Amino acid sequence: MSAAGLPVDPSHGALAPVGVRDVTLTGGFWGDRQRLNATAILAHAEQWTERMGWTGNFDAAAEGRLPRDRRGREFADSEIYKLLEAMSWEVARSGSQDVERRLRALTARVAAAQEPDGYLNTMFGRPGQGARYSDLEWGHELYCFGHLIQAGVARLRTAGPGDQLVRVALRAADHVCAEFGPGGRDGVCGHPEIEVALAELARATGERRYLEQAALFLDRRGHGRLGPIGFGAAYFQDDEPFRTASALRGHAVRALYLAAGAVDVAVDTGDTELLDAAIRQTARALERRTYLTGGMGSHHEGEAFGDDFELPPDRAYSETCAGVASVMLNQRLLLATGEARYADAVERTLYNVVATSPAADGRAFFYVNTLHQREPGRVPEPDRASPRAASSLRAPWFEVSCCPTNVARTLASLGAYVATTDAGGVQLHQYAAGRIATTLADGSPVELRVETLYPADGRVRVTVLSGPERAWTLRVRVPAWASGATLDGAAVQPGYAELTRAFVAGDAVELDLPVRARWTWADPRIDAVRGTVAVERGPLVYCLTGADVATARVRTDMAPLDRDGRVLVPIAAHETTGAPWPYPGTAPGGTDAEPELVPLTPYHAWGNDGPSTMRVWIPTV
């Protein structure tokens, strides 16, 4: 049991993580969202999983009422596991006895459905159901086990080995190893997830066989072991081994979970070839297959990555879960390499995908995160699960509802993304008001206070409350966009800036990041946004909403205005042809209209006032 509560605990790496108990966020952008998670999102997810009958599936299993009373899709069990993981981190973070009680009650219902050999799934294995592992392509059994094991790891690291959820997860993991180990079933799951879970369980228990099983699943994939499906083998990354593949491809969440598991296995087995493969694929994704928001997945069809530079804003899939998965992957690569680009990606994705999904009241979610909404659309039905990708607004719940619980477990464990340590000192990666109490590699405790209004304001004041007497190094991340940043008044470059000093209690340093509205262009190879520009302010992407969306043309010869934290851009009306055939033989004319200053909305906040048009990329021509 780790007192810190580490979501990820690699055996090696450039940087060592902090745990959810090491960090207290006190209000501000992320502190507010952690509170929203605690007070609204968790209960909302509990109520909906209950209402949909997905929690009841476990009762039905225990009471012998399956398959008759089974509700939901084949992966419904996993929502309860992700909720249990979220609750585990929440209890660790806040010490809430109420959440602890609900977590235990839910765990007991899950545990009652586990079979004597450790198998646990409400969809398979009973008379009238498909046989166990009879549908590895779509059955999601190992995927569900993966989420159960991740929940178990969260609990093991925060409540200890005696907890019921830990025991259930260990029995499940042992079952998986017995069934799929060397000499067992020579299969992999259609949806990666078990890899990252088993690798972490190995770390949490010290049992190497879980790591070996994760490595085995990784090596097996990519050779066509899964049967043919309409989307093709790339959909579940069974077209090519991870080790040799050059790109994240196919279903985005699958690809990203798999890559996260590959990093874990690579790090813990010292497999540099495997780590290089993850770095190579992630670099290509960040350079060519990522939306400005950090979102990934360009196709609705197959919820998949597109080709390089194929990033249509209006058909962006950018699933919330792919954002969560990208944060998982990039955080693992940050720990492995210490490179700022991964922390940049984590920040961008947290602010513009993960924070965008939940409504301001925590009771509705975006599943898909489009960058351009042409028609305002409708309010989803409040009392019914919505189709996952069809909604133009946040919906209370979905027929496939992976995103809300994924947001919940990410928000509950957010503290772990804020900082890391190494032999030389502490690194701050994400800026949020709060306290960090951790230990350096030599065992010296260190405690810091972070004061900031970031991202509304760029000043970040870090006060050393306690620490070793010797000199040590405080490193702070300067985001790639932050040209002109200063650290204690001295200019610093994007990447990491550092101060090495024998800090005494009360010493403070101040990082100043130039948080101002700025124009952002796209690589000309991103065809879908040619002739447009976006506006960012610090780590936040902004968007235009309302009536101007259809006809706006922005004047980039004038700078975007940053007035009292509001962003305004000069917009002139766009000429449109309105002809019976929309492809004229003459170029569209210019406009002489005097530009009007129009306020933009932070992307993460759009749609909170009801149906609306929206666009991130605003035309310049």
Next chain:
Amino acid sequence: MSAAGLPVDPSHGALAPVGVRDVTLTGGFWGDRQRLNATAILAHAEQWTERMGWTGNFDAAAEGRLPRDRRGREFADSEIYKLLEAMSWEVARSGSQDVERRLRALTARVAAAQEPDGYLNTMFGRPGQGARYSDLEWGHELYCFGHLIQAGVARLRTAGPGDQLVRVALRAADHVCAEFGPGGRDGVCGHPEIEVALAELARATGERRYLEQAALFLDRRGHGRLGPIGFGAAYFQDDEPFRTASALRGHAVRALYLAAGAVDVAVDTGDTELLDAAIRQTARALERRTYLTGGMGSHHEGEAFGDDFELPPDRAYSETCAGVASVMLNQRLLLATGEARYADAVERTLYNVVATSPAADGRAFFYVNTLHQREPGRVPEPDRASPRAASSLRAPWFEVSCCPTNVARTLASLGAYVATTDAGGVQLHQYAAGRIATTLADGSPVELRVETLYPADGRVRVTVLSGPERAWTLRVRVPAWASGATLDGAAVQPGYAELTRAFVAGDAVELDLPVRARWTWADPRIDAVRGTVAVERGPLVYCLTGADVATARVRTDMAPLDRDGRVLVPIAAHETTGAPWPYPGTAPGGTDAEPELVPLTPYHAWGNDGPSTMRVWIPTV
């Protein structure tokens, strides 16, 4: 039996159609393709339907081997029916005894599977299969009947009522009316098609009850009679009655077949409200939901129309069958209204969608017609059916293979699109070398010879070979792009130009259309092609292929060159950032590179030399 062989024969309308026997195409763009259809495409489709076991399904039905030996998807029967329709028109057009023999043999196998009450489907109704009409959402039974009936109509109009295919189709139609008539099953098919088929059968037989059944199906749809599906009710146009809907929406082929049937029903019942609905929805599609190629369908997901102006070139679905269906719809509206815009749409779609699908050798087809191919892709496996939409090249056959047989029936009946008649004379809509022999409304025969190299050359010489002695009017379509056209040397405007004269045999008129390469821009509301330009030459869309696709920037201050029928455009290399994050804070730089003249390819011919990159819309910025 109509000697002319009319595919469509409305009871009213501004213009009267000509039949496939009235028109002989002698070489040139379309004559060559009709020959390709006769010599390669028909046999290719015959071989593949056989090889896939789809034809064998009928034998298996007759021999009591179903469901065991059933092959293919639920709509596989329809491919054989579309092939039979194509063969029927081909026999009528060419008189081929070989095709007649194959058609009869195939008909006999189909007929053997028909049940005593007229029901005919290899997928439903037997022990071990779903009950008849138990899956109206996805079962496609009425859809299959629709294609069977269309084939029967083709045969009735070209071989007479004694033909076996006609008898099979009539028994099927009678079964449908008995089963789904007033007081019968209150349902509609998930895939429209039966409507257009029954309406035409009513015309061909003079039996009004078929028309009434078509009208009944139309009226029933749009009220949520079909069960819920993941794509939503708009997918199969069951969200709103056709009569009140404002847009073509949902699955494009479904929407277009339905609209074609609506026009037929509206015209024959004198239902102007229904006709207005078809006109309104088609106008909106042509103004806001159509690709430059004439292609329709912006989403891979659901093979569906997108929102207005949502026309991504790289994710264009633009299914070949939607092109065929759009030609059907626009031709019907041309006959109903006499307006040139519909003939313009037919021309554009025939040249840039229907002609694009088949390979030069007639043995591979595009199912999806993208307007931008970023990666060259791979050659599809020659011996296996390809996934329908995944291929980057024409494939020999598809798991869902609706397109090849749809192309075949369209090419075989192409003559019928060339001209129409009315009380005053003859109208030429499509320009193809050949002869037209028809009769005016007063019964006077008229015969014309058309000489042209169109679209390679814009001169069209029409010679009157015979006709009435009184004055009559020859009308010729001037396409919307053809500013500067002349008729016998006099300037004429887009729309229709006409000459009224007491023509004597040997009189010739010459239309000269300005077929030269030209820049074409897009309405600025089509966001996905902002900052780009396309090149057209006459009715042909051109495209850039090869290495320049990734980096080309075109110089529109210079005109595209039209040299010896080849189109060349000035291209300067594009600067790309190549940065680790593709969204820089500065605008992409210009280029000083001297432009190079690069040849373009007619869009319909792209991909015939193997895998290639391609783009229709070429960046200007």
